[in-house]
Amino acid sequence: MSTNKLEYDSTLGGPVTLPTHVSTFRYAATVVHEMRQLIEEVRNPVSRKLVFQTLPKHMRRRAMSHHPKRLPRKYRAAHRSQMAKAGKPQQTKRPSRKHRRRPGNLLRDYLRRQRKKIWLETHIWHAKRFHMVDRWGYRLPQSSCDKTYRACYRASADHCLLQDMSFFVCIEMRGKISVLREGFARLSNTKCGLSITAETYISGRREGSIDLFRDGQYPNYALGRVSFMWQPNFLEHANSEDIKRTLWIWIHPSAYSAVLLELLTVFQLKCQNSIKVPLGCDEKFAENNKKAKEKCSVNECTSKPKEQRCLQFMTKNLGFQRIMRYRNATTNIELSDLKDAMNRFRLTGHLSQSVLNKAFKPKSLKEHTRNTWLHTLLEENSDFQSAHENQIEFWQNCIELRSPGELLSNMILSLNIEDPRLQRPMKRTKAVPELTTSQTNLDFILTIPENLAHSPLWNDDIRNGLCKSMIKPSDYSQLRAKHAAVPGVRCQFEEEMQAVPVMLIQRPGSQRSQYKRLGYGCGWDIIAPAGYGMPIWLSLIMWGAKPGGLREFESVARELGTEEHLPDTVAGRVLADMRHQELRSKYFRKPPNKRHSYKKLAIVSPFRAPFPALIRDWAVYPKQIAEKHSTFHVLRDRTLLQQILLYIQGKSKIFPNEIPENCLLQLHLRMKSRGSLDDFALICLPTRNDFKRNLKHIKKGNQEPVFTEPLLPDLSEGKRKAIRKAHKKLLKRLRARRVREKRKQQETSNMRVYIKPANTAGIVAVHFEQMCKLWLPEDHSTLYSVRKQCQREVFGYAPNAHFSYTEATVCAVGYVTPTGLKELLTLCRQMNVRQPMCLMRSPKSRHYRFTCFKLNLDV
Structure with missing residues (x-):
């Protein structure tokens, strides 16, 4: 139990x-x-x-x-x-270079970097070898990473200097010649040179250049200098006023917006890109819009997204995708903005002719080759066929030339060449003129055919289709690796590659031997379609051309004795303000004991040329000049410049009185002896004692300066020290106050107390502005503050000064007032000086030295 x-x-x-x-x-x-x-x-x-x-x-x-x-x-x-x-940010490791250099990732990075700045087709090549800068909405090469300043000069003088100037903007205008002549007559003046409709230019055989101003504001408010070319006409009466002609205008990007605005205003053009739908046509417009969208969607589906991205990057200069078109229905004037639609390269130097002869080979037509756009064009138009044959014959005769300066100045030569990748050598080779045993035949220079300028580039369809049908570099390499049995031997597919139309524009260089070395700066400009920029660039580089950047544009202009952008143009004003801000900020970044005291040196404006104040000081009636002429301009009147030159040479005894008081004269100045010059150097009037002292120095072989400016007392030095001392005391007192507040809070707080932020940025900024005004007062309202700022009267400034290789001494490009130049020439005649001279002085120096000068007639 x-x-x-x-x-x-x-x-x-x-x-x-x-x-x-x-x-x-x-x-x-x-x-x-x-x-x-x-x-x-x-x-x-x-x-x-x-x-x-x-x-x-x-x-x-x-x-x-x-x-x-x-x-x-x-x-x-x-x-x-x-x-x-814990609040610790996660540190992501940067992807390896191998991962970043993958084609897809590399392309994505390139597209990201092109959002804010426009790239040229040669950007990647330049970015690996040049210092890049942001200018005018582009990312452009400034100078080579190597020390190539002297090498670039040698290339421009004796060899070949290559520069990419595809950032220049092209504007296409179509209309009757009479209407275009009337419109451009309001924007330019025949006193500065030939008009845009001159007979030598309207035939289309030569490129011209004119100075543009605001509507009816000549000679003030200059916009800049532009170059232009007319499309040749096959008709017999090519110069008829009733025929519709096409004009290309090439503008610097700094003046592009201002020139475009003036053209739209003068010709009364309206944008045609936006379509306005009239009332009662909504249904028809909707149907047409649907059909257009369906076509676009079909075209987009046929091309892969990756191919679209590659096309967007490799041929980003597809101007036909974003061309802005304007039109005047009354006068039938049409304007097309061809910005970034073509490439333009510049070759400077005597060997540029040899480089082009090696790199460009005209396309020969064969019966067994497939039909391309060139075959179709020549079959449809017999005039183009005869022009093509004449162009080939003329280019073959140019092989005997040693310099492009031997040809007709500013002539336009069109060629249909083979793909530049086919003419590239295995390794970099210097192109040298061919030595012919027979006597040089130069008869073709005197008998130039009239149809050399006919080019298919004027046709929009051909120009836009070239880029689409171009064989990409990767595809070309694959085809070459597949079909090439022997290295360096052409394949069958290379014979069938399409021709590339280019336009060659001759530049004569210096044409005045009494002003500069004859022929310096001669060369060619190449206009090529979009997509072929990199193949042409590499071919020219491989044939010995020396690459240059923006710095070389300034150096070549300086060696020619002129400036790239005159100070009265839009670009000149913008660059002057930019340089002033950079130099001023650099000056005030230095400690006070490392700064030059320009008050002691008697310099009013060390970082800018105060031309308006200088003109006001030299005017007979300064108040009227200040009221009527608030701006200044550079004298471009060829007649007045020739009269001034005759007066300088002593061939005329009367100085022209028609010269306006608010104008400046461009001079090329050259040092007579040793000494150096900096930018914004002062051009001063000498005295009788200076001429006598100079004669004594010449007899004794003395290289001392003619005169030395005595040091002036700096009246603001004591005030600056007192303000600086008071400012330091104020900052210390504010810090002591914050420390006392911290200690009081620390006594009653159980946690650690930190000192409050200073918040003295406003006080420091006000103190900095006050000190800047005491160091560099920029108020030139006092009468004769610029003219009599030192012991010698100032009548001009030299914004650019540098050592010149063509002159083998220090040279500068300066601008002087007519009244000051007249007084100088009068004094030189009284002292029996054969060659007129003036005094020059650097802003950082107290020494005055004599310089001789020449007047530039081709401003």
Whole structure:
């Protein structure tokens, strides 16, 4: 018989009766629940240690706290969450260069970097070898990373200098010649040279250039100098007033917006890109819009996204995608903005002719080759076929030329050449003129055919289709690797590649031997379609052309004795303000004991040429000049410049009185002896004693300066020191106040108290402006403050001064007032000086030295 056995349980404090059996399901459920809790605690242990601290000692590393990949994979997620909770930012490792240089990633990075700045087609080539700068909305090469300043001069003088000027903007205008003549007569003046409709230009055989001004504001408010070319006409009466002609205008990007605005205003043009729907035609417009969208969607589906991205990058100069068109319905004048639609390169130097002869080979037509756009064009138009043959014959005769300066000045030569990749040498080779054993035949120079300028580039369809049908470099390399059996031998597919139309524009260089070295700066300009910029660039480089950047544009202009941007143009004013801000900020970044005290040196404006104040000081009636002529301009009247030149040479005894008082004359100045000049050098009037002292120095062979400016007292020096001392005391007093506040709060606070921020940026900025005014006061309102700022009267400034290799001495391009030049020439005649001279002085120097000068007639 079963009896309940009593047992004593100490924890319960008495006897406990145990059951005779246990429920299996209930027991299993409780055990499973306990096992789950144990597993969860094992997986997620509750510990104050970090994940990397729970590892065995032999697995711990010092870098685990900030480098998650040092931990095993199963602990990395928990480690990242702990670091995120702790507020520590996650440090992402920069992808490796191998990953970044993958084609897809590289292309994506290129597209990202092109969002704010426009790239030229040669940008990647330049970015690896040149210092790049941001100018006019483009990313352009400034100068080579190597020391190539002297090498670039040698290339421009005797060899070949290559520059990419594709950032120049092209504007196309179409209309009757009579209407275009009337419009441009309001923007230019024949006193500065030939008009845009002169007979020598309207035939299309030569490129011309004119100075543009605001509507009816000549000679003030100059916009800049532009070059232009007319499309040749096959008709017999090409110069008829009723024929619709096409004109290309090439503008510097700095003046592009101002010139475009004036053209739209003068010709009363309206934009045609936006379509206005008339009332009652909504249904028809909607149907047409749907059809257009369907066509666009079909075309987009046929091309892959990757191909679209590659096309966008490789041929980003696709102007036909974003051409802005304007039109006047009354006069039928049309304007198309061909910005970034073509490439333009500049070759400077005597060997540029040899480089082009090697790099460009005219396309010869063969019957067994496939039909391309060139075959179709020549079959449809017999005039183009005869022009093509004459162009080939003329270019073959040019092989005997040693310099492009031997040809007709500013002539336009069109060629249909083979793909430039086919004429590239295996290694870089210097192109040299071919030595012919026979006597040089130069008869072709005198008898130039009239149809040399006919080019397919004037056709929009051909120009836009060239880029689409071009063989990409990657495809060309694959085809070459597949079909080329012998290296350097042409393949069959290369004979069938399409021709590339280019336009060559001759530049004569210096044409006045009495002013500069004859022929310096001659060369060619190349206009090529979009997409072929890089192949042409590499071909020219491989044939020995020296690459240059924006710095070389300035150096070549300086060697020619002129300036790229005159100070009265839009670009000149913008660049002058930019240089002033850069030099001024650089000056005030220096400590006070390292700055030049320009007050002691008697210099009013060391970083800018104050031409308006200079003209006001030299005016006969300064108040009227200030009221009527608030601006200045550079004299461009060829007749007045020729009269001034005759007066300088002593061939005329009367100085022209028709010269306006608010104008400046451009001079090329050359140092007579040793000495150097800096930018913004002063051009001063000498005295009689200076001429006498100069004669004594010449006899004794003395190279000392003619006169030395005495140091002036700086009246603001004591005031600056007092203000600086008071400013330091104020900052110390404010800091002491913040420290006292911190100590008071620390006494009653249980936590650490930090000192308050200074917040003295406004006080420092006001003090800095006050000190700048005391160092460099820029108020030129005081009468004769610029003219009589030093012991010698100032009548001009030289914004650009540098060592000239053509003159083998220091030279400068300066601008002087007519009244000051007249006084100088009068003094030189009184002192019986054969060659007129003036004094020049650098802003950082006190020494005056004599310089001779020449008047520039081709401003």
